[in-house]
Amino acid sequence: MKVSLNWLKEHVDISLSPEELGHVLTMAGLEVEGIEAVGQNLDHILAAKILEVTPHPNADRLSLCRVDTGTDIVQVVCGASNATEGVLAPLILPGGKLSDGTKMKEGRIRGEISKGMLLAEDEMGLTDDHAGIMILPESTTPGTPLSSLLPFPDWVFDVSITPNRPDCASVLGIAREISANTGKPLKSFEHGVDAKGPIIDGLTSVSIQDPDGCPRYAAAVVQDVCLKPAPFWMRYRLFQSGVRSISNLVDVSNYVMLEMGQPLHAFDYDRLGENRIEVRRAEKGEVFTTLDGVKRDLDPETLLICDGEKPVALAGIMGGLNSEIHEKTKNILVESAFFDPITIRRGSKRLGLSTEASYRFERGADIGGVISSLNRALYFINLLAGGVTAKGIMDNYSKPFTAPRISFRPEKANAVLGTSISKSAMKDYFHALEMKVVEDGNQDNLYVIPPTFRVDIKREVDLVEEVARLHGFDNIPVLSPRITPSEGSESPDLLLRDKVRTMMMAFGFSEIITYSFVSPDSVNALVGETPGALNAFTRIMNPLTVDQSVLRTSLIPGLMETARYNILHEMEDLKLFEWGKVFFDRENELQPLEKICLAGIILGVHTEKSWYNKKRPVDFYDVKGTLAVLLKGLGLEGFRFKQEKDLPGYDVSISSGIYCDDTRIGLVGFASPEVIEAYELKMGHVCLFELDVAAMLSALPEKKTFVPFGKFPAVHRDLSLVLDRRIECGVIMDIIKEEGRDLLESVHVFDLYEGERIDQSKKAISFKISFRSDRGTLDGEAVNGLYEAMVEKIGQKTGGKLREG
Numbered sequence: 001m002k003v004s005l006n007w008l009k010e011h012v013d014i015s016l017s018p019e020e021l022g023h024v025l026t027m028a029g030l031e032v033e034g035i036e037a038v039g040q041n042l043d044h045i046l047a048a049k050i051l052e053v054t055p056h057p058n059a060d061r062l063s064l065c066r067v068d069t070g071t072d073i074v075q076v077v078c079g080a081s082n083a084t085e086g087v088l089a090p091l092i093l094p095g096g097k098l099s100d101g102t103k104m105k106e107g108r109i110r111g112e113i114s115k116g117m118l119l120a121e122d123e124m125g126l127t128d129d130h131a132g133i134m135i136l137p138e139s140t141t142p143g144t145p146l147s148s149l150l151p152f153p154d155w156v157f158d159v160s161i162t163p164n165r166p167d168c169a170s171v172l173g174i175a176r177e178i179s180a181n182t183g184k185p186l187k188s189f190e191h192g193v194d195a196k197g198p199i200i201d202g203l204t205s206v207s208i209q210d211p212d213g214c215p216r217y218a219a220a221v222v223q224d225v226c227l228k229p230a231p232f233w234m235r236y237r238l239f240q241s242g243v244r245s246i247s248n249l250v251d252v253s254n255y256v257m258l259e260m261g262q263p264l265h266a267f268d269y270d271r272l273g274e275n276r277i278e279v280r281r282a283e284k285g286e287v288f289t290t291l292d293g294v295k296r297d298l299d300p301e302t303l304l305i306c307d308g309e310k311p312v313a314l315a316g317i318m319g320g321l322n323s324e325i326h327e328k329t330k331n332i333l334v335e336s337a338f339f340d341p342i343t344i345r346r347g348s349k350r351l352g353l354s355t356e357a358s359y360r361f362e363r364g365a366d367i368g369g370v371i372s373s374l375n376r377a378l379y380f381i382n383l384l385a386g387g388v389t390a391k392g393i394m395d396n397y398s399k400p401f402t403a404p405r406i407s408f409r410p411e412k413a414n415a416v417l418g419t420s421i422s423k424s425a426m427k428d429y430f431h432a433l434e435m436k437v438v439e440d441g442n443q444d445n446l447y448v449i450p451p452t453f454r455v456d457i458k459r460e461v462d463l464v465e466e467v468a469r470l471h472g473f474d475n476i477p478v479l480s481p482r483i484t485p486s487e488g489s490e491s492p493d494l495l496l497r498d499k500v501r502t503m504m505m506a507f508g509f510s511e512i513i514t515y516s517f518v519s520p521d522s523v524n525a526l527v528g529e530t531p532g533a534l535n536a537f538t539r540i541m542n543p544l545t546v547d548q549s550v551l552r553t554s555l556i557p558g559l560m561e562t563a564r565y566n567i568l569h570e571m572e573d574l575k576l577f578e579w580g581k582v583f584f585d586r587e588n589e590l591q592p593l594e595k596i597c598l599a600g601i602i603l604g605v606h607t608e609k610s611w612y613n614k615k616r617p618v619d620f621y622d623v624k625g626t627l628a629v630l631l632k633g634l635g636l637e638g639f640r641f642k643q644e645k646d647l648p649g650y651d652v653s654i655s656s657g658i659y660c661d662d663t664r665i666g667l668v669g670f671a672s673p674e675v676i677e678a679y680e681l682k683m684g685h686v687c688l689f690e691l692d693v694a695a696m697l698s699a700l701p702e703k704k705t706f707v708p709f710g711k712f713p714a715v716h717r718d719l720s721l722v723l724d725r726r727i728e729c730g731v732i733m734d735i736i737k738e739e740g741r742d743l744l745e746s747v748h749v750f751d752l753y754e755g756e757r758i759d760q761s762k763k764a765i766s767f768k769i770s771f772r773s774d775r776g777t778l779d780g781e782a783v784n785g786l787y788e789a790m791v792e793k794i795g796q797k798t799g800g801k802l803r804e805g
Contacts, residue, residue, distance in 0.1 A: 070143015
């Protein structure tokens with residue numbers, strides 16, 4: 001919220017500098033995000049009187065004004081329509097500077113000399129009004145500096161209001177905080193009115209059909225008002241608070257809302273059917289046109305303000321086009337009410353309509369301030385728009401509010417805060433915050449009753465926080481908590497997570513974190529038209545949007561969306577990973593099944609072109625190699641890659657499961673064409689992988705055992721085979737390991753050939769096999785026997801033969 005320092009000073013005496021006041025508010029829990037000086041450069045601007053206005057000889061829309069500056073008479077060229085003889089207006093002479101730093105110079109405009117500039121309000125940075133020059137009071141003496149005529153300089157504070165402090169979304173609320181923290185009393189202000197009109201009972205009535213949605217509704221009637229622009233001081237404060245000026249009547253409603261925190265609304269009394277108000281729920285299918293001209297479909301969740309015939313406003317949100325104030329309005333009905341915060345929030349969210357009024361009502365307005373705010377508005381209406389106020393106020397208080405009586409233990413507060421604040425000091429803090437304090441005669445406890453505007457005070461701990469705020473967070477001693485170290489070991493998945501993060505970053509990956517709340521359509525590209533396990537969503541009871549209405553069942557959509565976002569920003573070579581939870585709904589279970597997963601994506605160029613390398617895009621073996629090194633680095637042995645088809649989201653031709661024994665611990669492969677198309681990643685292969693952390697942990701050995709280096713030399717053999725193309729390399733390696741038994745040290749592929757020199761249905765593959773014994777040097781016969789057994793077994797199981805030549 002933006003609030004003027006001079007406005008605050010009308011409610012409480014402030015002797016602090018703007019910077020000091022900003023610190024006080026921040027330490028009180030109202031963070032000041034910025035302080036902007038306003039009206040600092042008005043010393044160069046003078047009040048000047050226009051003596052004569054003649055048409056510009058060379059321009060139809062310009063005039064030549066002879067202006068009295070108090071010490072001289074000068075000619076100024078002006079294009080404002082309200083520049084007339086006898087008017088006093090701000091004038092900047094050559095050499096002066098405007099608020100934006102522009103230095104005024106004498107010059108010629110269409111051939112006529114202009115010794116200065118008559119100014120509009122926006123040109124001085126005071127409001128956004130550029131309809132004409134600013135008109136000063138007739139009693140102003142020419143030559144008077146503008147800074148002495150207007151309440152400047154001023155400073156505007158940008159205060160961040162937390163959701164639990166709706167009372168501070170007002171000038172009065174912030175003034176209360178300043179008063180409580182500085183000891184300065186609040187000032188009284190004008191809010192009474194001399195009602196000379198007819199008795200209000202004969203003019204209108206208020207009925208409430210839904211007292212839960214509207215516990216209190218007050219209305220007043222003012223007759224024979226005059227619609228015109230609001231005065232400068234009101235328009236200035238509205239502008240600096242971020243509210244657009246409309247007319248005196250509308251501006252009064254907004255002004256009182258900003259000043260006292262109570263949203264108000266003024267209806268054209270003569271456009272109200274039967275001249276009465278009725279508060280009810282909307283009917284299903286009912287349509288209503290709001291002030292912004294939008295037709296809105298309503299349901300029973302929406303609370304309506306109606307007259308005797310039709311709806312005239314969305315309660316607590318926005319008025320209706322059919323009862324708005326217009327240029328012919330003569331009689332008005334002013335509304336001041338309290339609406340249930342939950343009802344207003346639901347209606348606002350459903351309609352997608354958030355206003356200054358709904359912002360305050362959905363957080364909690366002051367039910368006890370309804371009448372005082374209405375009287376304040378009536379005071380300004382009589383002051384600025386004239387009129388005759390009806391005697392009395394129609395106040396339908398159908399559901400009276402009872403303030404909570406909270407038991408407070410000073411000893412408990414000191415124990416929580418680590419302080420030794422006296423009981424009397426705590427009572428003084430509560431009194432400064434306008435809370436009633438009643439002592440318990442038999443104990444040291446207190447009973448505290450918060451004022452109606454403090455809707456956030458409900459429990460003892462809330463009062464403890466108030467004590468801390470007024471005592472000063474800086475005055476609370478900093479102590480290290482007495483914590484007994486845990487004897488248990490850290491969670492295995494957390495230890496594994498830290499190792500994985502370190503290794504993945506060493507491999508050149510960047511970690512991302514995506515939302516757990518996703519759209520039900522997020523897995524459509526993965527599963528296609530056939531629902532599967534990934535559709536077992538856990539639905540959120542009160543989602544913010546449809547796109548965040550379920551818990552995710554896969555990390556892949558988040559990775560794909562992040563990749564798409566980066567590519568749109570010309571980051572095309574990506575290696576990303578995420579460690580996070582996925583959730584699967586379980587029938588007849590309150591809580592979903594939670595699984596920790598590791599997933600990643602690689603796309604773009606693997607190797608850039610250079611003098612020693614050719615440009616090469618990423619391929620399947622890049623991501624497979626990364627996973628192999630990762631799993632070995634974590635201590636996992638005996639894992640293998642097994643080609644699989646029909647994996648959700650993966651290309652059927654290049655995708656594999658990752659297995660330890662018979663347990664699948666992960667998936668790896670190319671993204672399917674459907675997934676690539678859905679995320680618009682049409683720039684080559686997209687490699688994906690997923691690992692189940694729980695399965696990995698169960699496959700990891702409990703202890704790592706040191707294996708000593710071999711004392712005896714190894715014996716190496718090369719095995720070159722011709723196989724059917726459909727035979728996987730892993731099948732051959734499994735046979736070699738089985739036949740080599742404990743003498744086999746290692747086996748790996750070092751050559752693969754598919755070409756014209758062999759049958760097109762065949763492939764030639766070569767293995768490097770190493771044998772070693774820990775008991776002695778192997779002789780050739782023993783190794784040859786193992787080698788021949790391997791060849792024989794391969795031939796029996798796969799039909800593979802030794803390659804000739």
